[in-house]
Amino acid sequence: MADVVVEQGRLARVASPHRKGANLRNVLGRKSTVAFFLTLPLILLIFLLVLYPAFYSLYLATLNKAMTKFVGLGNFTFLFKRETFWMVVKQSCIFAVTAVIFKALIGFIVAHFVHNIPGKKQRKWRGMLLVPWVIPPAMSTLAWLWLFDPSYSAFNYTLSFFGVGPIPWLGNTFWARFSIILVNVWYGAPFFLIMYLAALKSVPDQLYEAAAIDGANWWQRIWFITLPMMRNIIAITTLFSLIVTFANFDIVRILTSGGPLDTTHLFATWAFQVGIQSSDIPLGACVSLFMVPILAVAAIFILRDVSKRGNEA
Amino acid sequence: MSTLAIDKAGPSRKVRYGSMSRDRTWALRWSYFFLVLFAIFFLTPPIYMLITSLKGSAEISAATNPWWVFHPTLSNYVELLTSNQFLRFFWNSSIISITVVIVTMLISVPAAFALARMKFWGSATLATGVFLTYLIPDSLLFIPLFKMLAVIQEFTGITLLNRWYVLVFIYPTLTVPFCTWIMIGYFASIPKELDEAAIIDGASWLQTLLRIFIPVALPGLIAATIFAFTVSWAQFLYPLVFTTSVDQLVLPVGITTTLIKGDVFNWGQIMTGALLGAAPPLIIYAFLMDYYIAGLTAGATKG
Incomplete structure (x- = not known):
């Protein structure tokens, strides 16, 4: 019962600006939300454990051995x-x-x-x-x-x-x-x-x-x-x-x-x-x-x- | 003129047929000859592993024919399989590889589904990005990852370095991109009518994935699983950098670091350990060769 209420509330909110094509828009909205959650772990993994370290290594390369001073291209x-x-x-x-x-x-x-x-x-x-x-x-x-x-x-x-x-x-x-x-x-x-x-x-x-x-x-x-x-x-x-x-x-x-x-x-x-x-x-x-x-x-x-x-x- | 040409072609074609089949038998013989040579080249190291693993240390240091076992013994196997240290390596490797396979599948299958079927903003870019990530090698990332782990450890107080479980977080960087990539290929090859029918029947996206895509793309899923397992089982650089205590090591690092004591190489045990370490991937390969090869070729031919 509660589920239905929530679902209706969401429907109403999405549908309110334009009544025409609301259904389609709703489906699209749901689809992209689902897609986002399905790919979220992948995106997090790539950003946190691949891209971030890659750029971090660029930063590390500009430090001195004790990693206390910026030495540029030294x-x-x-x-x-x-x-x-x-x-x-x-x-x-x-x-x-x-x-x-x-x-x-x-x-x-x-x-x-x-x-x-x-x-x-x-x-x-x-x-x-x-x-x-x-x-x-x-x-x-x-x-x-x-x-x-x-x-x-x-x-x-x-x-x-x-x-x-x-x-x-x-x-x-x-x-x-x-x-x-x-x-x-x-x-x-x-x-x-x-x-x-x-x-x-x-x-x-x-x-x-x-x-x-x-x-x-x-x-x-x-x-x-x-x-x-x-x-x-x-x-x-x-x-x-x-x-x-x-x-x-x-x-x-x-x-x-x-x-x-x-x-x-x-x-x-x-x-x-x-x-x-x-x-x-x-x-x-x-x-x-x-x-x-x-x-x-x-x-x-x-x-x-x-x-x-x-x-x- | 034309009839003359045909007449001429008639007999000469017959001759050529004969010579072609003779050519073919000779080609076959030469093929076998060279294949045997290449098979010797390809199989020498594993066979030599087996030979050495059956020798006692006295026979290894004796100046006898190294290619033959004169006094076969299983003492190396017994010694390793009863040593807690070796079993610990085996256990670490198994638990890490199995967890990584599960994590990889949980991340890459839903993502591949979304990328193959739900065209959303940036989906094409993300798919390309996944492929590019696959091309980033471990030897580029191990230093920044090491430093990252050290920094996180300092800030949060959670011990990350020298703990086997940290590898469970790191290995997916190697397995997820490729598995996602080949799963995108497999999912994209499923006819659109199939999931459209499911959607019309009122299935949600999740149901479509679980009830239709995963069963239909099962061969791809198996190939991806095998890939994830072999990669995490064979990984050498990350565990070498991130773990040092003996009880935290995985098999490849454990064998190379602990069985070599100073300058003394206990070759019988090293070869036995290497063979036992190579066994799980080899056994999987022996039974699921076709999936293995499908996964291998999928990277370049699909997507």
Whole structure:
């Protein structure tokens, strides 16, 4: 009974200014109220725990180490003068670009092999090849650390039969960088594989048949049919992976912690070392902010491709 | 002229058919060959984890073939599964992941429903914003979040740092945007007639969501749940920064910090722990592979 009264009261209030179309207006009013409450937790989460910290980190980056004084761009100019910083920039770029290229290549090649295999077996192979992506990276990196162990490395044991001397997998700069990229490629290639496989399946067979009749060889089929048809997926996957790889933390942290001599640090691991371990929070915030430009560029392109894709569908 | 061309095409087409099928069998053989190579590359670390976990510490430090177990033993498993510390990590990880999944679903399903079906002021912008938030990595936010928690702790007196429950509030920043995004995709693919019929029959928005959208989009919901679980189970950076005491750690951080004592690596136990830690996502994946893959590809193909 009380409910009805309240409902009527609300109806009357909403309806009072214009009697015509009051019902519709009421529905609309109710709809937007409901929508507001349904999205409120999401909006709060994004504003309080994502956007606010993001801007807070901009503010933090302008403070001195004790966080008592405003130093403007002091932290940035300090970073520019440090050699380690430029090494981190270089290493992050080398790491992200090389790893993404190899992930994309391996994913593309393996996707073709899996695609060649008939029906039921395909599922089995796909299931097996996706395993690296399923294991939490911190756990699988431990296995790699053990495979790379300086005295008990199982790789070096195997290589010794081929007369290849013990390789210092994590001991010197070149091999440490190589190992980190290898682990990242191992972890990330299955993601590309799955995306490309889905894309390959969506290319209509008639196109290949038509090309075969026209006498196209396999290279022409890939270049003129597969690649153009998969263009969008390749772009989105690559850009997305570029963001994730660039911001990678787990693998470097567990394998080398940035060593030898800080040569394998990425932005994330260096920010962790500076900001949390050496408790220079402003400088750490400053370091991690350098990821923003690259992330922003990639995000803009992804957004463009995703919305383009939405329009096609 | 034309008949001549057809005559010529006839036999040559036959030959080509034969060569195509022969090409195909060869392509298949090569495919299998390379797939085996790649499978070895992809499966070496997990298999090596398993091999090492079955070895005693004497065999690990002996100079025998590392790829074979000569004296298989379950002592590592027994030791870890009876150690209170390890069980504590497991428990922390489980309770955090399950709570995060529930929180994520409670936030993202209603929001995705509103964004997919109720066109309101700013709904398109918000949907784009959700997608952009998904692209913000954890390594950008951990320092300001750490400082934020410290400041809040100072002001309110509530202990936030070094407590596992704070992760329940932080993890949704990683899971909610993606889950909302793929749920928007799934909800948008439901035909409009379905909810219009429900509204005409007098269903409220909430009833439409609970009785129609959630049952119809159940595959998407499962995919989102799996994603939320795997992400929170695997998260390494946030717990590493926010928790330090042994009884507050989650599995990945616990294994990397406590099983490595100084320079002594107890590899048998580390590998066992890593394998046990990888088990829940692997088991889910083994049973729900199709949902897992649907969720993986949905991010870029839907919406």
